[in-house]
Amino acid sequence: MSESISIQPNIHCEPCKECGARPVIEQTRKGFVVVCPTDKKHFTTKPGLVNIDEWNRANKKSPVLNAPQYKNKAS
Helix, strand or coil, X not given: CCXXXXXXXXXXXXXXXXCCCCCEEEEECCEEEEECCCXXXXXXXXXXXXXXXXXXXXXXXXXXXXXXXXXXXXX
């Protein structure tokens, strides 16, 4: 419908795991989606509010996001 909106550099976004591009925001009839700017088939969030967390979970490569959650208590 309209042109893409770039996400500010100070907002943490994982790059696309297919091509390495930084995602952009596009407006659809159902709401906003976070998409890969090079190819819409790589990954697209569900329409609605801008959901960068959903994008990061689907494209995570960061060791902080992939760190195992330990349930052992420190002694």
